[in-house]
Amino acid sequence: MKKITYILAGFALFAAAVPVQAHFQMIYTPEMALKEGAKIPLALVFSHPFEAGHTMDMGKPEEFYVIRSRGENEPQRTDLLKTLQPITWTSLTNSGKAWETEYSIRGGDYIFCLVPEPYYEAEEEAYIKQETKLIINGGGEPGAWMDPVGLAVEIVPLAKPYDRWVGNVFQGRVLANGKPVAGAEVEIEYLNHEPMLDKKAFAKKAAVEAPQDAFVLQTIFADDNGVFTFGIPRAGWWGFAALDLEPDYTYKGKKCSRDAVIWIKAVDMK
Amino acid sequence: MMLLAFLLSFCLIATQAWAHTPLCSCYDNGDNTVTCEGGFSDGSSASGVNMRVENKDGSVLSDGQMSDTSEFTFDKPEGGYKVIFDAGEGHQIIIDSSKIVE
Numbered sequence: 001m002k003k004i005t006y007i008l009a010g011f012a013l014f015a016a017a018v019p020v021q022a023h024f025q026m027i028y029t030p031e032m033a034l035k036e037g038a039k040i041p042l043a044l045v046f047s048h049p050f051e052a053g054h055t056m057d058m059g060k061p062e063e064f065y066v067i068r069s070r071g072e073n074e075p076q077r078t079d080l081l082k083t084l085q086p087i088t089w090t091s092l093t094n095s096g097k098a099w100e101t102e103y104s105i106r107g108g109d110y111i112f113c114l115v116p117e118p119y120y121e122a123e124e125e126a127y128i129k130q131e132t133k134l135i136i137n138g139g140g141e142p143g144a145w146m147d148p149v150g151l152a153v154e155i156v157p158l159a160k161p162y163d164r165w166v167g168n169v170f171q172g173r174v175l176a177n178g179k180p181v182a183g184a185e186v187e188i189e190y191l192n193h194e195p196m197l198d199k200k201a202f203a204k205k206a207a208v209e210a211p212q213d214a215f216v217l218q219t220i221f222a223d224d225n226g227v228f229t230f231g232i233p234r235a236g237w238w239g240f241a242a243l244d245l246e247p248d249y250t251y252k253g254k255k256c257s258r259d260a261v262i263w264i265k266a267v268d269m270k
Numbered sequence: 271m272m273l274l275a276f277l278l279s280f281c282l283i284a285t286q287a288w289a290h291t292p293l294c295s296c297y298d299n300g301d302n303t304v305t306c307e308g309g310f311s312d313g314s315s316a317s318g319v320n321m322r323v324e325n326k327d328g329s330v331l332s333d334g335q336m337s338d339t340s341e342f343t344f345d346k347p348e349g350g351y352k353v354i355f356d357a358g359e360g361h362q363i364i365i366d367s368s369k370i371v372e
Contacts, residue, residue, distance in 0.1 A: 036295055071309040071316065073339045107295050107307050141293045141309040 022048045022187070022217045023056065023119075024239045025130035025261050027112050028195050032265040033162040034138045037106040041197050044099040044114060045089045046130075049239055050216045052193035052202035055089050055096030059117030064099075069143025070108025080112075090201035092193070098200075109143030110136045113151060118251045127256035129249075130241060134263050137162045148175060153245040153260040155186075161264040164232055170264055171229045173222075176245040180226030184242045188218040188230060191237035207236065232266040239263050290314065294355035294363045296370045298346065304370060305343045308336050308355050308363075316340040320356040323347065 028043045047055040069075040089098035112134045118127035158171035174184040193202040222228040246258045296306040308316035321342040323331045355363040
């Protein structure tokens with residue numbers, strides 16, 4: 001009987017782990033720290049960034065907006081949902097429905113926030129909803145990058161996300177409904193295949209090769225205050241996904257993993 | 271004693287801004303006005319910083335201060351000009367009109 005219980009527990013663990021493995025909601029634009037104001041392209045793609053693998057179909061997002069803050073000015077929110085145009089994004093193994101838009105920025109911080117429609121993972125009979133933040137800066141004058149934006153689940157940076165040299169650490173605090181999530185599981189992936197916005201596809205060439213599968217998707221647990229720390233080993237984009245932050249959350253009567261994602265881009269010191 | 275406290279507080283206020291890099295960018299609004307946004311690299315406000323618009327020979331076309339939201343808007347002059355963000359000696363930024371685009 002004991003043996004069966006173990007087997008069942010093993011299955012349950014397996015089932016719980018699989019739906020969230022390596023899925024990353026991306027808000028992609030080539031640069032995070034712009035020297036000056038510019039019109040920037042943005043692509044919303046739900047994929048597996050290290051391997052440029054299976055790209056999931058995105059539904060129409062529930063919310064997509066930007067919060068601009070500069071210096072001590074009050075942050076200002078602009079809705080961008082209506083600006084989204086549907087596109088098809090090509091991975092190395094398939095194509096999936098995605099979205100694109102562009103936005104003119106001036107100076108200061110621009111926090112792009114995406115609340116996607118939950119994605120149904122049929123094999124697991126469960127949904128995934130990754131509420132995602134991307135913080136862009138124009139000109140170097142900071143704004144309110146360190147403040148929560150009020151998403152139901154979010155990662156709030158404790159280190160300025162757009163000033164990270166390679167070798168620095170990135171720290172974030174995981175929040176669910178405004179409160180720190182002690183021991184939150186955070187998965188980390190490197191954007192290993194350059195997104196080519198003109199072709200709406202990942203580049204075939206990988207930047208690095210993982211010596212073993214564990215390195216594709218790194219894992220860190222947050223401490224008792226919901227804070228995690230990651231040493232940045234390489235220049236480029238890194239995605240952080242804090243998983244299943246509201247374990248009882250459901251969507252259309254089924255389990256829904258409510259995840260918080262943030263992206264940073266580190267730069268070589270040279 | 272009061273005077274010392276006053277001087278000390280002034281020194282602290284001033285240092286906060288001076289210890290960091292001044293930043294200013296100007297944008298052509300496309301309606302014959304130009305808006306400059308200023309600040310400091312530590313996120314402190316540039317409200318009250320003197321702003322000046324000069325033509326090529328140095329005569330002043332308009333002047334004023336950065337607003338409460340660290341902005342300064344002026345009518346776009348004919349021909350070339352430059353904008354001076356003047357936060358005190360050693361903390362000036364001069365922006366040529368050729369660098370000011372929409």
